[in-house]
Amino acid sequence: MSGFVFSEKPIEIADGDGAYVTDSNGTEYLDMGASYACVPLGHGHEAVQEAVSDQLSKITYVQASYPVEVRTKLYKLLAETAPKTVDKVWLCNSGTEANEAALKFARSATGNSKIIATKRGFHGRTMGALATTWKDKYKQPYEPLMGDVEFVPYGDTEAMAEAVDDETAAVIIEPVQGEGGINPARKEYLQRVRVETATSGAALIFDEVQTGMGRTGTLWASEWADVVPDMITSAKGLGNGVPIGATLCRDWIADNYGSHASTFSGGPVISAAAHATVSTIVDEEIPTHAAEIGEYMMGEIEAAVEEHELPVRDVRGNGLMVGVETKRGANRVLRELALEHQVLALPAGRTVVRLLPPLTINKEHVDTVVGALTEALS
Numbered sequence: 248m249s250g251f252v253f254s255e256k257p258i259e260i261a262d263g264d265g266a267y268v269t270d271s272n273g274t275e276y277l278d279m280g281a282s283y284a285c286v287p288l289g290h291g292h293e294a295v296q297e298a299v300s301d302q303l304s305k306i307t308y309v310q311a312s313y314p315v316e317v318r319t320k321l322y323k324l325l326a327e328t329a330p331k332t333v334d335k336v337w338l339c340n341s342g343t344e345a346n347e348a349a350l351k352f353a354r355s356a357t358g359n360s361k362i363i364a365t366k367r368g369f370h371g372r373t374m375g376a377l378a379t380t381w382k383d384k385y386k387q388p389y390e391p392l393m394g395d396v397e398f399v400p401y402g403d404t405e406a407m408a409e410a411v412d413d414e415t416a417a418v419i420i421e422p423v424q425g426e427g428g429i430n431p432a433r434k435e436y437l438q439r440v441r442v443e444t445a446t447s448g449a450a451l452i453f454d455e456v457q458t459g460m461g462r463t464g465t466l467w468a469s470e471w472a473d474v475v476p477d478m479i480t481s482a483k484g485l486g487n488g489v490p491i492g493a494t495l496c497r498d499w500i501a502d503n504y505g506s507h508a509s510t511f512s513g514g515p516v517i518s519a520a521a522h523a524t525v526s527t528i529v530d531e532e533i534p535t536h537a538a539e540i541g542e543y544m545m546g547e548i549e550a551a552v553e554e555h556e557l558p559v560r561d562v563r564g565n566g567l568m569v570g571v572e573t574k575r576g577a578n579r580v581l582r583e584l585a586l587e588h589q590v591l592a593l594p595a596g597r598t599v600v601r602l603l604p605p606l607t608i609n610k611e612h613v614d615t616v617v618g619a620l621t622e623a624l625s
Contacts, residue, residue: 258585263290266605266612268591276585279604279616280593284425284568287460287484288527289605295487298523302516311338311512318518324525325495328466330475335501337494338513342456342482343371345492346419348507349478350375350393352496353417353450355505360394363410363418363449365401367427370419370454379419381427402432404439411440415449417477422468425457428596429563429570437472450477450500456492457568460484461528461606464538464566471565484528489520528606534566537606540613541566544602547617557624560598569602570595573624580623588619 259271266289268278281287288295302317309315318338326334339345354360364370364379371377377385378392386392399406401424411418418440424430444451453476458468462484465471469479477500482492491513496504511517528534545562548571552559558574573580577594584590584600595601600620604612 258591265289265291266608274589276589276591277612277615278591279602280591281603281605282488283593284457284462284483284603286488287462287533287606288487288524289607290488292487292524292527294527295489295520295523298519299489299516302519306515308511308514308516310510311508315515315518317515317522318513321513321518321522321525324522325493328525328529329479329495330467330469332475332497333477333479333495335496335498337496337504337507338518339492339494339509340490340511340517341371341492342454342480343373343376343492344509345456345480345482345494346370346376346379346452346454347373348494349419349450349452349480349496350379350417351507352478352494352500352504353452356500356503357416357448357450359414359416359449361412361415362393362396363407363415364396364398365420365424366398367401367424367430368398368419368421368454369424369426370421371456401427401430402436404436407436407440408443411443411447411449413447415444415447417450417452418444419452419454421454421458422472423458423463423565423568425568425601426595428572428599429568429601431563431565432472434472434474437469437474441474441476444477452476452478452480455479456482457603458565460525461534461537462566462568462603464541465534466529468565485524486517486520487524489517491517491521493521533606537566540606540608540610541569543610544569544613544616547613548620551617551621555621555625557621559624564602567602567604567606567608571600571602571620572598573600574598575624580620583623584619588623590616590619 593601
């Protein structure tokens with residue numbers, strides 16, 4: 248087939264409603280991947296659809312140098328909901344753009360060039376963000392990339408302390424690694440990274456492209472870690488399926504950010520979708536629900552593993568960001584889940600089944616998934 252660059256899955260999605268999608272043949276699937284966490288409120292959420300429709304009837308687009316009410320409201324909402332002092336907002340179109348901006352801001356604000364990233368980390372596919380992404384398979388076709396990037400083991404406090412010095416512009420880190428296998432960091436580790444960067448004058452960037460918007464049980468993962476970084480990047484869940492990214496930063500970064508810009512920064516329609524998404528997540532206390540259902544899910548999966556002696560090495564995560572590390576490889580399990588049980592999930596490396604469902608799922612959805620996983624793994 249012609250007309251596309253990357254490979255497609257053998258299921259053509261035609262419709263979506265809440266936690267379900269329907270293919271062109273009318274088969275309904277429970278969506279436990281939410282397209283890499285991009286629809287935290289589920290498919291076709293009424294508040295988001297109404298906000299987009301209303302804005303479309305007014306003006307579709309005007310670039311960011313002209314104030315627009317809906318964009319201004321989004322700036323204010325993100326500033327109010329972010330950790331204290333991380334209240335300056337730059338909008339873009341994706342997570343990799345948000346990280347690209349954060350790296351540029353850090354170099355401009357500090358006057359240094361060295362970036363420290365972590366092994367198994369993933370920060371995007373543009374040339375700067377890609378340079379801080381760990382896996383060679385993403386990088387090698389495009390080398391040479393941006394230089395002066397050093398990788399340290401994720402979770403290794405002493406290695407991080409040794410790497411951060413007076414020449415460091417930034418440390419970029421995921422509070423929970425997504426692509427790397429659903430690896431939650433220890434609070435103490437993230438707090439130590441904060442101390443090291445503050446001491447050296449480097450910027451601490453929390454990549455919350457996947458962990459943000461309630462995914463880990465708090466609106467931002469930095470909240471459960473009790474860490475206030477210098478920058479937070481967001482994207483996937485920010486617009487409930489509409490492409491948007493954001494780089495949130497402290498004053499000292501914003502005052503020295505350089506001259507970064509983007510034509511489509513915070514278009515009115517996109518801003519309307521994001522404002523409706525974030526306000527709904529906050530007003531309906533979605534993060535609390537995600538924490539409760541996530542705890543239930545991991546408990547039920549662990550119980551099933553023990554009861555049925557399933558070939559699973561580990562069940563881990565935070566909130567509704569859950570990884571099931573199998574002994575036989577993830578792809579076979581994912582195929583069987585989709586084709587035999589009508590449950591869609593995601594890989595996180597070769598051995599981890601990644602569950603990133605809409606944050607609105609309930610215990611019945613969890614029970615369906617646990618039953619399907621049990622059969623697929625048996």
